[in-house]
Amino acid sequence: MHPSPANSPARHWSLQSTTLHFTQVPTVMGIVNVTPDSFSDGGLFIETDQAIDHALKLASEGAGILDIGGESTRPYSQTVDQKDELERVIPVIRGLVKQTDVPISIDTTKASVAQAAMDEGAQIINDVTGLEGDPKMIDVALNSRAGVCAMHMQGTPQTMQDSPRYLDVVQEIHAYLAKRKIHLLDAGIPVEKICLDPGIGFGKSHRHNLELLNKCDQYLDLGCPLLIGHSRKGMIGKILGDPDANRDSATMAITLMLARKKIQIVRVHEVGETVRALKAFAAVGGIDGQVTIPTENQ
Numbered sequence: 001m002h003p004s005p006a007n008s009p010a011r012h013w014s015l016q017s018t019t020l021h022f023t024q025v026p027t028v029m030g031i032v033n034v035t036p037d038s039f040s041d042g043g044l045f046i047e048t049d050q051a052i053d054h055a056l057k058l059a060s061e062g063a064g065i066l067d068i069g070g071e072s073t074r075p076y077s078q079t080v081d082q083k084d085e086l087e088r089v090i091p092v093i094r095g096l097v098k099q100t101d102v103p104i105s106i107d108t109t110k111a112s113v114a115q116a117a118m119d120e121g122a123q124i125i126n127d128v129t130g131l132e133g134d135p136k137m138i139d140v141a142l143n144s145r146a147g148v149c150a151m152h153m154q155g156t157p158q159t160m161q162d163s164p165r166y167l168d169v170v171q172e173i174h175a176y177l178a179k180r181k182i183h184l185l186d187a188g189i190p191v192e193k194i195c196l197d198p199g200i201g202f203g204k205s206h207r208h209n210l211e212l213l214n215k216c217d218q219y220l221d222l223g224c225p226l227l228i229g230h231s232r233k234g235m236i237g238k239i240l241g242d243p244d245a246n247r248d249s250a251t252m253a254i255t256l257m258l259a260r261k262k263i264q265i266v267r268v269h270e271v272g273e274t275v276r277a278l279k280a281f282a283a284v285g286g287i288d289g290q291v292t293i294p295t296e297n298q
Helices: 048-060 082-097 111-120 137-144 169-186 206-222 234-240 248-260 271-283
Strands: 012-014 019-021 027-033 065-069 104-107 124-127 147-151 194-197 265-268
Touching (some): 027 048, 027 271, 048 065, 065 082, 082 111, 104 111, 111 124, 111 137, 124 137, 147 169, 248 271
Parallel strands (some): 027 065, 104 124, 147 194
Antiparallel strands (some): 012 019
């Protein structure tokens, strides 16, 4: 038997060699896609120097985590072989750990890539398959003492948007994340190293995504930090009624809602604006109703 889930949101996440401590404002995870085909910024940072410069810019803007990925997981994306993925991400991680203390996350489904990233100084394994896609992934996480993020996905990136179906999307994903948490605990991964992600846009219809975002705080009772990745996703084009519209302001609106729901980590492309918006939102009482009143000399 495992202890019952905590009644209040998790306040820390233990990584490979450091610990993230959460405040009332969500930690911002900055996205660094070292890919030619990611849905929003594919090809912009495919060169190592470009990716490192971009990641350092996100760090300077206030990113609390840098998430490095070498394989797109957008709907109908093509898989990338291990060699290509390693060639994309490892030089970036190697360069970053020499220049920033911001924890680095490797966004991968391959145990070999995760292991190489850990060897270079990454702190987190962010796996869209919930650490199920590669049978060796849990061993890598356990032996490296990495923080892990287990995400829910119905199907695979090649099939997930064909016809996603749920009887109760919120309840079913809650049950899946609870089961994955127990599986990871049984494998020997400490609870303080586990983060959970309901997987916005991964095998969900537009209605499913909206319902999940509206009720994502129900997952706080699982006793693990929650990560939400909503940035620039296709559902925003549907909300706005224009698939070609700039999605950053709408992403920000959703981010502020997530802050009010006490979600611990938001994964976004636009870090600087997000950090500033969250700071202002908290100052005027948007998160907990408490306004920050400056002293006379401020």
